[in-house]
Amino acid sequence: MSASHRTFLLGGVGLATLASLALAAPASAQDQAESDQQDDGVEEAVADYIDGANPPPPGGEREIGFEADTLEYDSEQDIIFARGSVLLRDGDRSVRADEVRWNRPAGRIDASGNVRYVDGDGNQLYASQLELSDKFETGALSDLLLVLREGGRLAAESGERTDDGRIALVRGAYSGCAVTTPEGCPKRPSWKITAERVVYDPDASRVRFEGGYFSLFGQRILPLPTLELRTDGGPSSGLLVPSLSISRSNGVELSGDYYWRLAENRDLKLGAHIFTEAAPMATATYRELSDKGAFQATGYLTRSRRINPFTQTPRGTQDFRGYLAINGRYQFDENWSFTGATRVTSDRTFLRRYDISRDDRLRTVAELERIDDDSYFVVAGFATQTLRLDQKQGEVPIALPLIDYRHRIKDPLLGGTITLRGNSLAVTRSDGQDTQRALASAQWQLRRVTPLGQVVELTALARGDVYHTQNTALTSVASYRGEEGWQGRTLGLAAMDVSWPLVGPLFGGSQVLTPRVQIVGTLPIRNTDIPNEDSRAIDLEDVNLFSLNRFPGDDRFEDGTRITYGVDWELTKPDWRVSANIGQSYRLDDKQIIFPDGTGLSDRFSDIVGRTRVRYKDFVSLTYRFRLDKDNLTARRTEIDATVGNRRTYAEIGYLRLDRNIPLLNEDLGDREELRAAGRVAFADYWSLFGSAVVNMTNRDEDPTLQADGFEPIRTRLGIAYQDDCIDLGITWRRDFVTQGDALRGNTIELTFRLLNLGFSG
16 A cells, blocks of 8 residues: 555545555555556545645535545444554644544544644644544543643643533643753753643633642742633733832832733733832833824822922921823824823932932923825924922923924925925923024935945025023023024025045955045024024034034024035954044134034034944944044043943943033033943853943042042942743842932842743732
């Protein structure tokens, strides 16, 4: 007989004939030939059927694919026996076994010997024996192992299908961990759940344990009278793993959450924090996803004594304290969208006291946008809550409304592009200067490539501004005030930018050397009469060297005529990528320059700025940015960010030094020096040591407002962690060196415990 027979069983029709043909012993050479021809005919018909040459008619009978080394048929009892690499298929479901017995009248399939059953969701069931109905529904099982699609494993001594379609298991064990190492060696799971009775519902993708225990590293640590889990990785309602920490401000903290799955697109998490040195705190997080967008809200609420932000002393009475964060985005159609977010807190030290955030300001924003192929429109508003102890809230601006519209017109003049823009902004303060602004501009751009490969870009800009200012005397920095009342100005700019990429081989790779020259001419501008709200943080860097306006924002615009020159270089070869740039600008006139000292732009020659980047595979990444004094090449800005290592063992370092060599004028131009470092060292397969530190290296000579001596740690962290494919646990020690209000300096110890394949976190 043929070594393998493949057939489709259409409700059993023709099976007896096929089995008889496959198993009949030939009486002669002629009979053998006829038998082979018949077999070949069946094989050809089956192959055509599988390939779709003769699809079944609509409403035809259900098909079961069938493969085996040998087939036997008991015609009296209508039972089929298949042995040797048996494979049954029914849609996405399949069964593999050493032997299969199909009792057709009873509608029962018994598989034995290395049974592997795959259901329609991709879950795999291994057993020594398996009972199936002819609808491919499982019945009794023995010595089974269920490998779930999401990675979990469920083993049991025996099991059977109940009347409602669930599988009831006896003496079962479940784990989300792998039982073998990447090298294929056996491995004990880090955690598992054992129970006397386990009920698996394949339709709902849930497992329920009754009379169970949770074991960690082979030791039972927690009884579980009842527990229900989802096996498809989806969320389900229930208690989450609690967390534990110890801090100077709050003492011992125990926190826990209950997750409530409200619907497929909505959930709610309710939590409680219990402290030994503070009153309890309640938390809640609500999330919702719709066909138009998403929304999330998080809140914290407790009661304790606040700290006076200026005297640093506790107030006598206890008050409610809390924090609310809301954000959402909705896409109404292909053009219109809305984005909103708000973050507000009851006082300036609440977030640090309870280790929620270390931000020094909270922002509320609302934006209604319309975007299409050629235009952009936005109506927005911004408000900020300061958390700085030395700043008055009344001095913090509110921007409402901000209206901006831009429209692009292609090819209207000489093949270029014209962009029309209109902008309006109102800035108000309860205890400070108020400003209203409106501007309109038109910008023309043309980009061409010459026959020699030079890239030439021409730009022309015309703009008109109108400002109205009140209460200018309340602004402490005179250069930010502008003139009281109504002011106006006009801007006119023309620019030409030429770059020439030169490509060639180098060191077994390819290099691109790109010299670049830019000439910008601007009409005289009335800058000093205009208030400065959005152009304060000016500093010459490699990223704004070739900008048409080196000021950020719109309130200040660079005037005069200047030439900017520089060169970009890039080397690319296998595993390596190195790039660098350097440049400088020169003003052609000797008019008064509005850039403050220390920005690198206050003289006719600017400082020299540049950047170097080196990358080797995913192992080394280095970025060095600099600004050198034009007179003596002293480093006025040094910024280094470096990473060495892989995902398990690495070291990171960040260093920033601003040495502007100017008297302290305002917060936007002060000198700073800071060091950041972090690292992780992996050992013993799953263990690692990690740490980080932030150090303020600014001394009193650089910033007289500080009491630092040039090396003042801000925050340090050190810990040890264990992480494998299904568990993440560790202990972290952190020390804060700065007291802010009731957020006291001192040590904090945190315990981390997460079961990765259960969605639990702590």
